[in-house]
Amino acid sequence: MNETLSNQKTGETTADILTLLAEMGQQFAATHDIGSALNYAIEHIARYVGAEGGSLFMLEDDDSHLCCRACYGEVDIVGVCINADQGIVGHCVETLSSEIVRDVKTDHRFHKGVDEQSGFVTRSILCAPLSVKGESFGAIELINKCSGDNLFDTADLTLLSTLANSAALAIANARMAEKLVEQERLARELELAAEIQRSLLPDGNEGLPVWGANIPARTVSGDFFDYFEMDDGRIVFNLGDVSGKGMNAALLMAKTISLFRCLSKSIEHPGRLLGLINTEICDTSTRGMFVTMVGGIYDPATGRLRISNAGHEPPLVRDVHGNYRSLPAEAPPLGIDPDLTAKNGFPVANVDLDGGSFYLFTDGVTEGYVGEGEMLGSDGVLKIIDGSIAEDISVQLQRIVSIISESGIALRDDLTVLGISDGPPKACRSETMRKISPPDKLVTKDMKKCDILASIKTCSSPDRLKLIRNVVHDGAAIAGFARDIIPDIVLAVDEACQNVIRHAYDGRTDGEIEVALYSDGGSLIIEISDQAPHIDPATIKHRDLDDIRPGGLGTYLMEETMDLVQYRPVAENKGNILRMVKTIF
Amino acid sequence: MKTKIREENGALIVSFEGDVDLQSSPDTRKALLDAVGQGKAVFADLSGVGYIDSSGVASLVEAFQKAKSQNNKFILISVSENARRVLELARLDKVFTICDSISDALDT
Structure with missing residues (x-):
């Protein structure tokens, strides 16, 4: 073949050139390596035209440079780059015209840079652009004719x-094929990402009274939800929506859901948890992305729910009588204002479900289309819930999801739902049900391994509260709490002691109250014990903050300021023990 | 805890000094309700409150509601940092009218 090629201009030019073009086309079509096909092309073109050397330049770096990607001849200049407007090559690419510099000595356009780098002596140049449909992406340059006066004509x-025209077509086709392969690879990677993302979501509720679903509008989703059961039977859950829908949203979703899952194992205050995630997202988030999210804890034993809402669509609470109320966000989305992560994090709302149910959505649900130009809307959601309230929570939510996803209209946004259905109302809960309390995770905590910071035993009289406050104040300081956190801890203990005086002892002042402070290094554990008649924690009222009235605030303040407030199981007639935990961070 | 009452420009200023807790809140409650009962604007000066608990907050809420039912002003003035923190925790900082000074309270 090489012999045929070197026989140029000996009478069989047309046949030879056709052979060369066919060979070149085949090389590009068959190869997965454009580089070797380019080498083939430049070598054969140079030999066919009878040049000493040749090089093939391609536009790169956003078309700002022309880089040599293949060459033929004594000097190897592969990798050499020049500015896109430089030299004869630059001129050819820019003007889409072929150029001849018969003698470089007499042409000012000749760029000496490459010669200086290579040591080659250029005498004569031919250059033709590589272009398809009027757009050039490179050029072929041949140097010095082998025969005669060494000058091209x-x-x-x-x-x-x-030859360059044909080569251009072959290269463009090969590049397009390469792009298709790349697109296919990306699609496969996207599918893998979606698979990983699905694995981040819970895959079944395993008998828990909570259910969720996520249907992405594209392959990957910016929405998320999660729930899991803690050792003590309480259920931690979240649902959120990352701004945007593409891969960037999916990555931030993965980060947020992982942070939540990890942190929620040690921080049981939803507001503080969202506060920490906010800091983390603010620190590392880019391009103004943010996350709207609701995080919370639900206790199936008491029907109590604590949530924190960062800029998300208000969750719905449906009571046993079918009345709805929504819980609007009291804080902006995560990732917007790092200063919001105050010491107590984002605001928390407490809800007594008392036999009712709780629903969380992303706007893909309320703004989802159920018919031509017809959105489901909040009213539509309520109607579906009301119509299926006798069914399991999963059935209720599946109905909501399917009415949108099966409407025949392409999803505009990811669809995500999560719901919790509380057991029978407290009044109907049997005594036995109430007594089957989940294993108390704190009971397993070995208090002997904790340092005792302080302990005070005194009588159940209001005039001893100041004494208790002073002990707690100093104990919390020893534990290492910041000066602005200590008053919160003091308040929580004071409120707990007031409850003992007013409710457990019913105002009697001759009872006994003991307050003990322990430290396990990372957190402060406070135990408040009394010898009063046993009180069922499930009967302790929590005040609804929307209801502005005097009293009933104490328990709320304790829960608002501490990470965990929990009554410990105590043998009958042995009084009550309340344990509160506050983590130092 | 010490309670002082004085009148200024037709408003009763009830100021507290010390801890408003379960022990002292009955006095706090009585002082506030008595003042509101006089049918005048009442300003509760909390600048000297080192500690306030839910029972103290409850006294403020009760006085506030009584004054409201009588269409009288009930304003918290010079709220100390500790007291403000508890009001914020209880989300009552948006419910009460809170002013920095008596003259601001008179202007409302």
Whole structure:
């Protein structure tokens, strides 16, 4: 074949050139490596035209540079880059025209840079652009004719132009094929990402009274939800929506859901938890992305729910009588204002479900289309819930999801739902049900391994509260709490002691109250014990903050300021023990 | 805890000094309700409150509601940092009218 090629201009030019073009086309079509096909092309073109050397330049770096990607001849300049407007090559690419510099000595356009780098002596140049449909993406340059006076003539230029045109077409096709392969690879990677993302969501409720679903509008989703059961039977859950829908949203979703899952194992205050995630997202988030999210804890034993809402669509609470109320966000989305992560994090709302149910959505649900130009809307959601309230929570939510996803209209946004259905109302809960309290995770905590910071035993009289406050104040300081956190801890203990005086002892002042402070290094554990008649924690009222009235605030303040407030199981007639935990961070 | 009452420009200023807790809140409650009962604007000066608990907050809420039912002003003035923190925790900082000074309270 090489012999045929070197026989240029000996009578069989047309046949030879056709052979060369066919071979070149085949090389590009068959190869997965454009680089080797380019080498083939430049070598054969240079030999066919009878040049000493040749190089093939391609536009790169956003078309700002022309880089040599293949060459033929004594000097190897592969990798050499010049500015896109430089030299004869630059001129050819820019003007889409072929050029001949018969003698470089007499042409000012010749760029000496490459010669200086390579040591090659250029005498004569041919250059033709590589272009398809009027757009050039490179050029072929041939240097020094082998025969005669070593200078090219216009016949050579015509020949090179023809060859370059064909080469351009072959290269463009090969590049397109390469792009398709790349797109296919990306699609496969996206599918893998979606698979990983699905694995981040819970895959079944395993008998828990909570259910959730996520249907992405595209392959990957910016929405998320999660729930899991803690050792003590309480259920931690969340649902959120990352701004945007593409891969960037999916990555931030993965980060947020992982942070939540990890942190929620040690921080049981939803507001503080969201506060920490806010800091983390603010620290590292880019391009103004943010996350709207609701995080919370639900206790199936008491029907109590604590949530924190960061800029998310208000969750719905449906009581046993079918009345709805929504819980609007009291804080902006995560990732917007790092200063919001105050010491107590984002605001928390407490809800007594008392036999009712709780629903969380992303706007893909309320703004989802159920017919031509018809959105489901909040009213539509309520109607579906009311119509299926006798069914399991999963059935209720599946109905909501399917009415949108099966409407025949393409999803505009990811669809995500989560719901919790509380057991029978407290009044109907049997005594036995109430007594089957989940294993108390704190009971397993070995208090002997904790340092005792302080302990005070005194009588159940209001005039001893100041004494208790002073002990707690100093104990919390020893534990290492910041000066602005200590008053919160003091308040929580004071409120707990007031409850003992007012409710457990019913105002009697001759009872006994003991307050003990322990430290396990990372957190402060406070135990408040009394010898009063046993009180069922499930009967302790929590005040609804929307209801502005005097009293009933104490328990709320304790829960608002501490990470955990929990009554410990105590043998009958042995009084009550309340344990509160506050983590130092 | 010490309670002082004085009148200024037609408003009763009830100021507290010390801890408003379960022990002292009955006095706090009585002082506030008595003042509101006189049918005048009442300003509760909390600048000297080192500690306030839920029972103290409850006294403020009760006085506030009584004054409201009588269409009288009930304003918290010079709220100390500790007291403000508890009001915020209880989300009552948006419910009460809170002013920095008596003259601001008179202007409302």
